[in-house]
Amino acid sequence: VFGGGPDTIARLVLKHFGLDPEKDVKFVATGGPETRIAAVKQGLIAATILSVPSDSQAAKLGFHVLARAHELFSYPEGGLVATTKKIKERPDETKRLIRAGIKTNRYIRTEREGTIQFLVDWMKVDRELAIATYDALGKSFSEDGSVPENRLRFVIEENKKIAKVDRDITPREIADFSILREAQKELGIKGK
Structure with missing residues (x-):
């Protein structure tokens, strides 16, 4: 999908290697x-x-991985989103979900074997593919649930270019980390 995550990542990778996505590639x-x-x-x-894991499946077919975006730059590809209404009406539910996410991320980062077995069972993939998936992404999960401000600014700037927006947009305009901070505090985590 043009403008979606894979499209954006592809354009960033091309730019990283000095190509102009608008002129050098169709x-x-x-x-x-x-x-x-x-x-x-x-x-x-x-x-x-x-x-992941499609890249490993393609490699099994003889394709070559030319670049891995997560090795080139930090771009948070996923996140937890909710409407302002939902957050205001159900802050405790939102906080419980965030706490669960942090605990899950910490498990993924520290429990390689358990995570690999979960991938085998849940994704219905063979162990080799689950290992490749974990090894590619396991340490990319945020340990405390936060997104470093420089990553958020990077996303903002890239999307401003796509949307042709000139005004300054701060991370606070697009993200509310107050409930995350509460969840971190309850878990004894000092947020970044």
């Missing part, structure tokens, strides 16, 4: 990972962006 919307892998295999497109 983007084609091809669908999900399986469709994109098939399109490369058939020679319909030259390359594609894949997330």
